[in-house]
Amino acid sequence: MIEVVDVLLAVVASSVGVFFLRAYQTGIGMVRRIVRQETLHAADVKPGPAELAGVLRAAGEPLMSLSGQPAVAIKRTQYHTYQAKNDSDGYRTLSVTRADATRVELTDASGTCLLDLDRVLLFGPTSSYAITGANCKAKHPEIWRQVSSEHADGVTIEAVYIEETIIPDGITGFVSGTAEASDELAPGDDYRGVGRRLKLTGEANRPLIVSAYDEATVLEMLRAPLKRMVIVACVTFAIGAAAIAIPWLVAP
């Protein structure tokens, strides 16, 4: 006594399950890449996929996080509430994510490798801040400039909410990316570039992973959201199966 609506429910549930499985598949490639790749010493890196573990240090001036901790890279997701003049209602803006990075070098016992922090996936300690508009204006002028640039005059910014992930300067971390020749020469080499330095960089479909944690923690952080996709997919497949099985079970 399976009816059209049951078939429809099963098809929709299965499609949703497949959708979430696809979301799982797109992330699991990165996990497999890290698992298969051996962690090398900086001196042994050759062009191609590479993983390194060592101290991440700013080659120049480090960035400053909201907590005042020096960092080599910062990812900030922020939104704010504001009130327009002659309007009793408050509004919130869409969240905006932006990242800043400085020049970074990874150093281990064997040597140093440059990191090109473009197309990067950051894993580091995350903090959340809720800053009043007045405080933001006084203490974080750059953020204030970004926020206030979205509005015309006559708008009062009530509060700014920020979630900040940082890669602290000097932390022992883990990176995974693709090694390629950089434009910089190794110290002591001439312009012919015989000893051009290698840098680790990211590509569109293989981002550079820069983590303030070790490899195992990065893998766990990558796997956790994927596991959730699998659970949701399994639940939706079960709903689809029930849509077909129950009419069959209760058929007179």
Place this chain on the structure above:
Amino acid sequence: MSPERPPLPAPPQGLIALAPWVLAVVVVGIYGVAALMMTADFANLRALRNVRPADHAANGPAIYTGTLVGPADRVTPSGEQAAMHWSWVRSTDSDSPGTYCVTNARDQVSLSTPEGTLPIRWLDDSTSISVRSNESDDAPATREIFTGPNLERDIKGFPGALATCAGDSRASVIHSVPQGTKAEVISCAQDGGLELCAREPHGLIAIPTVKAAMVAKASRIHTTFRIAGIASLVLALGIGFLCLVARNRSLDVLRPRDYA
């Protein structure tokens, strides 16, 4: 007026981490509640599946096929002849639904079969009979009449005993089973008549067939689980979307703006 303070941008990671498990538990719960609600119907349907026609059945419930015959002088409040009937006045005001002046005449009914006439004795105690006209009615009872929806109809005015409850925003409903209506009766034969059986299904008059009653019961179970399925799927979509947003945020590939 100060704007409402929204929560922090990202839901706490712990909640997102638990969300799929909560989804799984809630979905199991939804189906569990549906199964609990339908336990009696499941048992009833299973019992009906096992009932065989009277000529093939051993002791216990059996299906007797024939036509329903009531007292020759039995008429409905609106004056039509019927083997049995029941009627009531219902409120037409959706704000204050109600049923008034319930009358019924379901005793002294027999099943006329090729082998002879079998009085349906359990109908004589007509106060505790569950009358079902479609799958949305109450859960199965010990004594049950399934008639299908087409024997129930509204009538004009408030004839006979229904006149006591006449009023504005009220209408009369009559459920009349004509003399000679084809029916299947599940009962236990005893002393030349049909008695309630000791085990399920105890007693059922199905018009026209037991199969139709089973289809209606299965449909009722089915509808409940269908609603459970749709609710679960909507929930799975919502929680899945939240998890997807969280996943996308955690796997957000960035291009630092200040890096040259």
